[in-house]
Amino acid sequence: MNANLLPTGSAYFLTQQTQEPERHTLTVLVDNEPGVLARVVGLFSARGFNIDSLTVSETEHDKHRSRITVVTVAVPKIIAQIKLQLERLVPVHKVHDLTEEGNYIERELALVKVAGVGENRVEALRLADAFRAQVIDASTESFVFEVTGKSSKVEQFISLMAPIGLVEVVRTGLAAVTRGGEGM
Amino acid sequence: MAQQMTGAEMVVEALKDQGVEHIFGYPGGAVLPIYDAIFQQGKVRHILVRHEQGATHMAEGYARSTGKCGVVLVTSGPGATNAVTGLTDALLDSIPLVCITGQVPVPLIGSDAFQECDTVGITRSCTKHNYLVKSIEDLPRILHEAFHIATSGRPGPVVIDIPKDVQFAMGTYIKPQAEMSHPTYKPQREGDTEAIRVAVDLMLRAERPVFYTGGGIINSGPEASRNLRELAELTGFPVTSTLMGLGAYPASGGQWLGMLGMHGTYEANMAMHDCDLMICLGARFDDRITGRIDAFSPGSRKIHVDIDPSSINKNIVVDVPIVGDVNLVMEEMIRMWRARTNQPRTEAIAPWWKAIEKWRGVNSLGFTNSSSIIKPQHAIARLYEATKNRDVYITTEVGQHQMWAAQHFHFNEPNRWMTSGGLGTMGYGLPAAIGVQVAHPDALVIDIAGEASVQMTMQEMSTALQYELPVKIFILNNEYMGMVRQWQELLHGGRYSHSYSDALPDFVKLAEAYGGHGIRCADPGELDNAIDEMININKPVIFDCLVSKEENCLPMIPSGKPHNEMILPDTADIGSIIDEKGRVLV
Known part of the structure; x- marks a missing residue:
């Protein structure tokens, strides 16, 4: 084939099937103008990308700038497309792929409502203590716990509460930031 | 202020x-x-x-x-x-x-x-x-x-x-600033010099190169078309183009292979498949171009110049991506090529041109003409002959007539060809022609149309009359939504479900009802005179050209097939070509 070229690196056969899906945490810095969230979310649905978690809030009020943390699962080729498509949106300043850049911390907060009496109440409090969850509301037959941590920890806490009397869960979605003194 | x-x-x-x-x-x-x-x-x-x-x-x-x-x-x-x-x-x-x-x-x-x-x-x-x-x-x-x-x-x-x-x-x-700047929107115009250097290195070593050009060159302005011509001359490489890029490189140029893609020429598609270096300039590897992705040009290195970073590696993974304005990148390529050598690679790529000549010999745009009925390809060819020395702008609707126009009308300048490529919007051509005529009041503007498409926006005839815009609507009337019918023949056993254009209006009377001029022609012997009549009337004309009804638009890369498995015009039965996997594709 390529007579005097090196062996081809062109990846025709590296299509989606041969790549494994990866989970990536992206930070999207945007101007907080009306409809900006709809643009970001609409892009994901229109192009068939996944959203596993989404957290949005204005973080720099003076500049009207918001930070969107989005967790997505896709093969590397699609992850690259997601970033490029996001950067194409006019109000988007910058997209950071924290998973690729590495060295970052992520946290999620959940409010977990558990109902029960007798031994179940004691067990719930014992587990909450082990997970350093706070009791933020209590009645004679229920607790609401606030638990913070990596998604896996939150997940595990919820699954342990299930047999004890889990009523409902609210999760904030993931917040993530790089380690060290540098900002974005 | x-x-x-x-x-x-x-x-x-x-x-x-x-x-x-x-x-x-x-x-x-x-x-x-x-x-x-x-x-x-x-x-x-x-x-x-x-x-x-x-x-x-x-x-x-x-x-x-x-x-x-x-x-x-x-x-x-x-x-x-x-x-x-x-x-x-x-x-x-x-x-x-x-x-x-x-x-x-x-x-x-x-x-x-x-x-x-x-x-x-x-x-x-x-x-x-x-x-x-x-x-x-x-x-x-x-x-x-x-x-x-x-x-x-x-x-x-x-x-x-x-x-x-x-x-x-x-x-x-507040008046606009001389130099617009935006806090977040900053398109990258200059290509990365190092990437362009690598691209020129590859071009200087290529033995089977091809320029695959697209609408980006038209968008980049007339200078981009001039630079493409210069780059082609400088290198001696063959040039093909997408539907959107027609006219950027002249169809009369010696290095022109014709359009590529689903209804492109055999030589263009074979060159794409067999090349060792593909230089994509302002095109986006659309599915009409690539055919089957995993068999697309398997032996080539690929250079992709695009101003939109998200176009790169979207459908096809490339070796040398260059984000930037294609005109500026081509300028830089020309400068670097000149600095290294001032010669085209004539000798090194002579065997490649020989192979291309062989493919050209297949005559993939050939068709069997008739003396009793007007063949649609013949009608376009005659329209081209009658207008080629004029200042002519062509628009189209969407379907078979659009592809025949792309194949048989030849464009030597940019901005002369207006067609709906990506979305494939039936009804585009008549209003687009009116827009062109507004911008170029003295030019000859022709909408090459199908009888089905043109009815989607026919009411704009009234606009043409109101503003005295003498657009010509050249309808290839085969009484079918021809491309739908062709696909039904390809994929659905020739069961022509709802693709017959029933209850058609009398287009001549319709033209007259709007205050325009109507012409009908069904006889190949009268075609040239009728076309002349259309050109010479200074008001909107609807030309109802009655053509053979079940003509297929060929050559064609059927869905699910690679570039080197085209259906050529001499294929007898097109109904048995596409397999189960290809059927679900569009």
């Missing part, structure tokens, strides 16, 4: 400051203040359409033929929703449009008011960007920003939704 005026006056003032001479629109309750401002000035000329979709396609034709931004003005609700097709069309073909829509007054937004719709919500995914202007203070900035975004980078449509109370409000108008 600062001047007090109403929002409506600002719109017109901004249009003047942006150099807009023509706008295409339709009035309604929510844009009346803007229409009043238009009424009271003489600089911006308004073309009244008959349907808002027509306005968008006219603006597209205008933009595509001039390189300027097309401008559309429509009312709220149905005005805006009718514009959606044209906006999507402009997005997919990267046509710069600014579409101003009226909106109900701000306090009524969200109340399901009369003629209210969520215009920014509806158009978010079919525009490059859109705005809802809630305050008069924002209006001047947004108006200028919209033109900047529509025309720079990868061009596209921008919607500005202006509530009626904002149109009435008084505010301070």
